[in-house]
Amino acid sequence: GQQLNQSPQSMFIQEGEDVSMNCTSSSIFNTWLWYKQEPGEGPVLLIALYKAGELTSNGRLTAQFGITRKDSFLNISASIPSDVGIYFCAGHPRGSNFGNEKLTFGTGTRLTIIP
Amino acid sequence: DAGITQSPRHKVTETGTPVTLRCHQTENHRYMYWYRQDPGHGLRLIHYSYGVKDTDKGEVSDGYSVSRSKTEDFLLTLESATSSQTSVYFCAIGGQTETQYFGPGTRLLVL
Numbered sequence: 001g002q003q004l005n006q007s008p009q010s011m012f013i014q015e016g017e018d019v020s021m022n023c024t025s026s027s028i029f030n031t032w033l034w035y036k037q038e039p040g041e042g043p044v045l046l047i048a049l050y051k052a053g054e055l056t057s058n059g060r061l062t063a064q065f066g067i068t069r070k071d072s073f074l075n076i077s078a079s080i081p082s083d084v085g086i087y088f089c090a091g092h093p094r095g096s097n098f099g100n101e102k103l104t105f106g107t108g109t110r111l112t113i114i115p
Numbered sequence: 116d117a118g119i120t121q122s123p124r125h126k127v128t129e130t131g132t133p134v135t136l137r138c139h140q141t142e143n144h145r146y147m148y149w150y151r152q153d154p155g156h157g158l159r160l161i162h163y164s165y166g167v168k169d170t171d172k173g174e175v176s177d178g179y180s181v182s183r184s185k186t187e188d189f190l191l192t193l194e195s196a197t198s199s200q201t202s203v204y205f206c207a208i209g210g211q212t213e214t215q216y217f218g219p220g221t222r223l224l225v226l
Contacts, residue, residue, distance in 0.1 A: 030213075040220075043205070088158070105158045
């Protein structure tokens, strides 16, 4: 099945550094979602974006819905040890759940914090 | 946290045996989904439901069936488990928007 291109695949950073990751698609989406997954757990929704150009924050996390509707970005400021995990983006082409389109998931960015 | 539970959380079974995984929600969401997550493949949709007794196939539905007799419960059945079905299975729920909330997962090992 289709997957979104997510980069980087992995990041090794020091505590306190800022983090940036992005997702790109060859097709247009009307919804972008960002999830975080920790070992042994299910993905947890961090931020949902529903409008092109939208910039939304959740604490130290900020996500943006790209103007072209083909990309989205997630930034984490001043990273802390509990930020470790895998971050996934997901996109949906329509404005509602009706119809046959489903979420397309990114390949994930694995974040590791170096002591 | 969205009210989603999955049972069992871990299961070991033998090839050829039937297995049923349960997803239970307390959010009264219309949509429910079953995914499997494997290294190198990410999250792949197995089946989904858009209402009681209304289900449809996802991209990797072969070897799986589902049932939804109540809004709150969505069952995934492996009729005859195979080693290729060893995976982590996640249930998700969704409302009128595309946002989905995931359960804690079931880790299944088929020997």
